[in-house]
Amino acid sequence: MKGHVATVILAAGYSSRMGAFKPLLPFGDTTVLERAVALFRGAGIEDIRVVIGHCATELLPRLQFMQVRPLLNERYHEGMFSSVVTAAESLDAETGAFLLLPVDIPLVQPGTIELLLRQYQQSTKGVLYPAFRGTRGHPPLISASYRERILSWDGSGGLNGLLMRHESDSATVECDDEGILLDMDTPEDYQRLRDSLRGVPIPSRQACELLLAERFGSDSAVAAHCRVVAEVALLLAGKLNDTGCHFDLPLIEAAALLHDLAKGEARHAAVGAATLRGMGYRAIAELVAVHMELPPRHHASLDAAEILYLADKLVEETRIVPLENRCQRQIACHADNSACVEAIARRYERARGILQLVELQLGVPLTEVLVNVHP
DSSP: OOOEEEEEEEEOSOOTTTTSOGGGSEETTEEHHHHHHHHHHHTTOOOEEEEEBTBHHHHHHHHHHHTOEEEEOTTGGGOHHHHHHHHHHTOOTTEEEEEEEETTOTTOOHHHHHHHHHHHHHOOOSEEEEEETTEEOSOOEEEGGGHHHHHHOOOTTHHHHHHHTTGGGEEEEEOSOGGGGOOOOSHHHHHHHHHHHTTOOOOOHHHHHHHHHHHHOTTSHHHHHHHHHHHHHHHHHHHHHHTTOOOOHHHHHHHHHHTTTTTTSTTHHHHHHHHHHHTTOHHHHHHHHTSSSOOOOOOSSOOHHHHHHHHHHHEETTEEOOHHHHHHHHHHHTTTOHHHHHHHHHHHHHHHHHHHHHHHHHTSOHHHHGGGOOO
């Protein structure tokens, strides 16, 4: 009979990129840390330990109230691996393995934990990794036999550097849980994950890349074009937000990355939108559906669909080009089809109107904004 499985939640870091202490951020009707504790409790794990360091005095009373074991990492300023060492030091002879979860990965599903626990009872491997569509995520389940290896490791490459040296002792456990890949380093990440929690799912950049790779291959021309469109759209939306707009950056990034998901098929915008709706990404689907032809404008302010539309028209393959140049080339290619020429001219006239609104809002020519975009 294997020893019991403990859980270690890493919550000692500075949260510097977030600008706020991540463990105590609100998430749904609780906090990020409380959600992590509830995840493992819901899977039947009683031995839950939380590594603390930065803001330890704020966390201690909350951990006592939740009846979880605090592990103080006095060297938290040295980085995450120092917290892994603190966790390893706490392991005893009764512990057979431990699950390791950074606190900023809050959308892991209980079923994933239960799956890992079942595999642990059957597997002879020392490390089990959950994986979504072939990409490994968190939390890994690590045999307590790795305790001494962790304590003696020089820290090169962190825990991953150590575990890579023992790849033959690992196994991948496939699960239908994108949450294992979704972390929140920045305010934009945090907003995306909160939207997902509220039923407005937005796939991460990694998930978008996986979808593109499955459809076209990760090195395809379509995927490369989508990446540049996403860079342009994010830059435009971010600059506009600096002037008082309120664009949802994760939504725009995902829509731009996936706007050509059905490229090569007839009416690819509609087909791509239908595919995304079927996956539950309705908000993204609405933007993708109109990236080729916007509906008539009945609003005063710029919207997300227009930002995606303009970004797509500015990017030819992976090059940023003036609208007029691209319009003229497309018209020349379809000169013998008057209906097609008319449609091209109409679309680019709409794009020019959006460009003028963007420049008016920003107060500078768009060429100055896009100068640092690197395909």
